[in-house]
Every structure is written in structure tokens, then in C-alpha cells.
Amino acid sequence: MNRRHALLAGAALSLSLAMTACGSPGDGGSGAAPAQSSSAGDVEAALNAGGTITVWAWEPTLKQVVEGFQAKYPKVKVNLVNAGTGDDHYTALQNAVKAGSGVPDVAQIEYFALPQFALAKSIADLTPFGADKLEGTFTPGPWNSVHSGPGIYGLPMDSGPMALFYNKEVFDKHKIEVPATWEEYIEAARKLHKADPKAYITSDTGDPGFTTSLIWQAGGKPYQVDGTKVGISFADAGTQKFASAWQQMVTEKLVAPVSGWSDAWYKGLADGTIASLVIGAWMPANLETGVKAGAGKWRVAPMPQWEAGGKATAENGGSSLAVPEASTKKALAYAFIKYAGVDEGVQTRLDNGAFPATTSHLNAAAFKDKKFPYFGDQQVNQVLAESASQVVTGWKYLPYQTYANSIFNDTVGKAYTGAGTLQDGLKAWQDASVKYGQEQGFTVQ
Known part of the structure; x- marks a missing residue:
């Protein structure tokens, strides 16, 4: 990532979250909505229907990503919220999951913190949306980091080789x-x-x-x-x-x-x-x-x-974008994280100083040949x-x-x-x- 690796002070999740995470769904920060089924075909339909999603993240280049996403999909509005970094961010996310309300539709989660959210079932397995078909899209370190057992619980946003x-x-x-x-x-x-x-x-x-x-x-x-x-x-x-x-x-x-x-x-x-x-x-x-x-x-x-x-x-460092299990707009949320981590949003982030996790961008001549004054x-x-x-x-x-x-x-x-x-x-x-x-x-x- 293009910011320092934040050290956490104790927002550790216990196994009790496995029960609360799958309880009453949150409002995604934007009001209740009918839950969307988890399938790859729903993503296009969700984009066509439009709606509002809330993204919790501190990474600064996502501001430009949101602008690009909304320009491409004018029916979609993205509320980008900085709920804090490190401990503050994870504590707020943990509290929202426990409360069963106010949970964002997308959350930035660093690779080292992802396993505990996955084990607690507080974030969604993304394989139903076709995330497993992205094998080879990312470099080995980040790709391995978003796996937990057979599931994929986030898409890499950046990396820190x-x-x-x-x-x-x-x-x-x-x-x-x-x-x-x-x-x-x-x-x-x-x-x-x-x-x-x-x-x-x-x-x-x-x-x-x-x-x-x-x-x-x-x-x-x-x-x-x-x-x-x-x-x-x-x-x-x-x-x-x-x-x-x-x-x-x-x-x-x-x-x-x-x-x-x-x-x-x-x-x-x-x-x-x-x-x-x-x-x-x-x-x-x-x-x-x-x-x-x-x-x-x-x-x-x-x-x-x-x-x-x-x-x-x-x-050393790096983050994923994950979809909380309590989100009622998972298909739309997945569309956003794929845009940010796989599609046009990657270049937007590179242009603003980020380091990619995608092999295609890492191997591009324009990326490798760039000179740094x-x-x-x-x-x-x-x-x-x-x-x-x-x-x-x-x-x-x-x-x-x-x-x-x-x-x-x-x-x-x-x-x-x-x-x-x-x-x-x-x-x-x-x-x-x-x-x-x-x-x-x-x-x-």
C-alpha cells in the first residue's frame, strides 16, 4: 500500500462473532434493501438497477476510484467513509457487525487481519460471484492472503513485496x-x-x-x-x-x-x-x-x-477489499471491489501512487519503464x-x-x-x- 502499515492495538475478534455476523442484516449504511442472491449473474443486474453502497476505507486513492466508478455507472452512488485506520477502523467494523446494523457494504481489511474476519463469518465468501476465476490475476502473496480454506474473502487491492x-x-x-x-x-x-x-x-x-x-x-x-x-x-x-x-x-x-x-x-x-x-x-x-x-x-x-x-x-503490508456478510447489496459491492482491484480502478490507483497486486499491471512496459526522479x-x-x-x-x-x-x-x-x-x-x-x-x-x- 502507499501508506504506512498501521499497527493494531487490540481489535481482536473472538469466535463469538461467528454467531452475530450471520444475524440480522445491517442496512449497509444506506437504508435497508432486499437481499441479493450471491451469483455472478446478479452483478450486471445490480449495476443496471443501481443503488447506493457504503465503503469503509482509509486508502486515499480510492477517492479517485469512486469518482471513476460512478462516472461509468451513473445509477450507482458510493459513500466513501473513513472510519479510522488500524484499531479504530477494525473496532468500528467489529461493533457494527455485533450490533447487526450500520455495517458497510465494502470494507478495507489488511491481509494479516483478514483471516479472523473470515473465520468469524463476518465477511462473505466471494466465490459465488466468480472470484475463484481470478486465479492468475494477482501475484502469489496477495492472492494467497485472501484465501481462507476453500473460500475467497476479499480481492487484493495492493501489495507490499x-x-x-x-x-x-x-x-x-x-x-x-x-x-x-x-x-x-x-x-x-x-x-x-x-x-x-x-x-x-x-x-x-x-x-x-x-x-x-x-x-x-x-x-x-x-x-x-x-x-x-x-x-x-x-x-x-x-x-x-x-x-x-x-x-x-x-x-x-x-x-x-x-x-x-x-x-x-x-x-x-x-x-x-x-x-x-x-x-x-x-x-x-x-x-x-x-x-x-x-x-x-x-x-x-x-x-x-x-x-x-x-x-x-x-x-510487508497491503490490503484487500472485502464484502461484509451483513451487507444486503453484495452483488453491487462485488462490482465495486472488482472495478477497484481488477478493472479500470487499478490504473487510477497507480496514477495516484499506489503499487498494484495485479500481474498484468506489474508486467506492463509502461509500469516497469517508469523513471522516478x-x-x-x-x-x-x-x-x-x-x-x-x-x-x-x-x-x-x-x-x-x-x-x-x-x-x-x-x-x-x-x-x-x-x-x-x-x-x-x-x-x-x-x-x-x-x-x-x-x-x-x-x-x-
Whole structure:
């Protein structure tokens, strides 16, 4: 996505939502209407009949998407509502589902949060509308993320394949080669900090999204999910590979003790004291608008690899558009999310700074050949599109990942203050996640 990945503070849904989600239907934010049957043939009929739908989303480019959709289908009105980001958004959605009224017809849901909404049956399976026929339309990471069992519970809106964003001016000044592996990255961190004690190769005070993404890239699969049966273990080889490497960075104080998205973080990116980021493909727009002093200095390179010559990446952030089960206008809602995620709306979003999840747009010459003045006229999208094709498959999030992320700083985060190691923190995170899952009615091992 072209905005920062919002961390949630605790809007975790329990299994009790499975009962409330299928209760009395909401009014979709626009008054009650006869429920439409769920079939692909109903979509065209719904567009011809027209009506009003309500969309809850914070993603800024959707404003232009709504304008384009309404111009193409003048009988349809879309109420675009920003109900908040992160915790505020999901809490409002959860409360509407529980109340059985005021539920939107479309909701933006980040990939890591989607499983719990799907398991609770508070969002609709989109296969009756033909969503399963979109196989191959999206890159593997986002497409896998909208699946839950055999169902498809959202359409990918964007993606966040990871890459290395680095300050070329700083690297050149200290004769630092662009690292191709994480071992080289750690060595570069040592060289930079030794040359300039005020400079760090990156910053980190503990971030669940970054941590799980690096474990994902390393081949780790700490979460095993089969419906309400959940397995959690951070003892797998991929997790330990990350923990061992990153512990060196923490122990040797090679990462700036600055939290992402803070004023100090932006300042460090601007003045060169934070010299790189390994982050999602939605980052260019953030640098362009938030770190204007870095114009011409930054470049993009492939994500460092765990093995020399490797070609493995992971996703970091990204959102889907889903249709709440309580919506009485599912066919019209599906028409909108398909327009936004598959049809003309994708190009509209690209023109306004978003990064796509669709393979056709990623492979288009106009997209790949675009030059970015901020990055010294580098064709940045070539690197990012390649990363999207190399995302490791098979990753799963917990069906209560929002809660797990909310306790990250109380567990793994302690390692950044010297209170134990990353391995200790990951074990504490595992144990707390197991305990919570069992309390919510999951079968957890």
C-alpha cells in the first residue's frame, strides 16, 4: 500500500462473532434493501438497477476510484467513509457487525487481519460471484492472503513485496557496497556505524510486521492454521535464522533506536543518519512526500537474501477489499471491489501512487519503464515487480493476528531494551499467543 502499515492495538475478534455476523442484516449504511442472491449473474443486474453502497476505507486513492466508478455507472452512488485506520477502523467494523446494523457494504481489511474476519463469518465468501476465476490475476502473496480454506474473502487491492531502499550518497561516502545477503547487510551496518557513530544502516525498536516478514522470507512458517485448529512455534529454522542474525544487530547496537513513522525517523531518513530500509513496495510515495531532502539520493535494490544467490522475498503490508456478510447489496459491492482491484480502478490507483497486486499491471512496459526522479531516474518498478514474483509461498497469519501484534512490544520488544534476547521474546510471544487462542476457543498447540 502507499501508506504506512498501521499497527493494531487490540481489535481482536473472538469466535463469538461467528454467531452475530450471520444475524440480522445491517442496512449497509444506506437504508435497508432486499437481499441479493450471491451469483455472478446478479452483478450486471445490480449495476443496471443501481443503488447506493457504503465503503469503509482509509486508502486515499480510492477517492479517485469512486469518482471513476460512478462516472461509468451513473445509477450507482458510493459513500466513501473513513472510519479510522488500524484499531479504530477494525473496532468500528467489529461493533457494527455485533450490533447487526450500520455495517458497510465494502470494507478495507489488511491481509494479516483478514483471516479472523473470515473465520468469524463476518465477511462473505466471494466465490459465488466468480472470484475463484481470478486465479492468475494477482501475484502469489496477495492472492494467497485472501484465501481462507476453500473460500475467497476479499480481492487484493495492493501489495507490499519487499526491497532494499538505501541512501546512495551515504553508501558512496563510506564506500559501502549494496549488500546482496543479510550477512553482507550486517557487515555494512558495522562499517557504517564505525565510520560515523551517529549513522545507522537502519532503525528498529521492534515491529511485528517487519519481524514476521523477515521470518517469512527466511522460509519460516511459525503459524499453522486449519480452521479453528492452530499451531504456533517459533522454533522453526526460518524463525531462528532471523533471530540469530538480527540479534547481532541489536546486541552490537547497529540499529538506530528510533521508532518507524516518528518525527525522529523522518529526520534520520532525511539527514542520512538512517541509511536504508527493508520495506514494502508502497514506500516510494512515502519517501517522496515525507523525506523531500532525500530527493536524488535514494535508490532501490533487491531485498538482501538469507543465502547467497537466493531469490526469495516476502510481503510487508497491503490490503484487500472485502464484502461484509451483513451487507444486503453484495452483488453491487462485488462490482465495486472488482472495478477497484481488477478493472479500470487499478490504473487510477497507480496514477495516484499506489503499487498494484495485479500481474498484468506489474508486467506492463509502461509500469516497469517508469523513471522516478526522486530515485535518480531509476526504474524502481523493475526491482519491485521482480520482488513481487519471488514472494515465498505458504505463509499464514493467525486467525487473531491483530491481538498477537498488539502484544509484540510486551514480548519480543523487550529484546530491544536489553531485557532478554530475541529468542526469549519470540518464545514469550508464542506462549502468550497460545494462551489467548485457547481462551478464545481455538485448539492451539
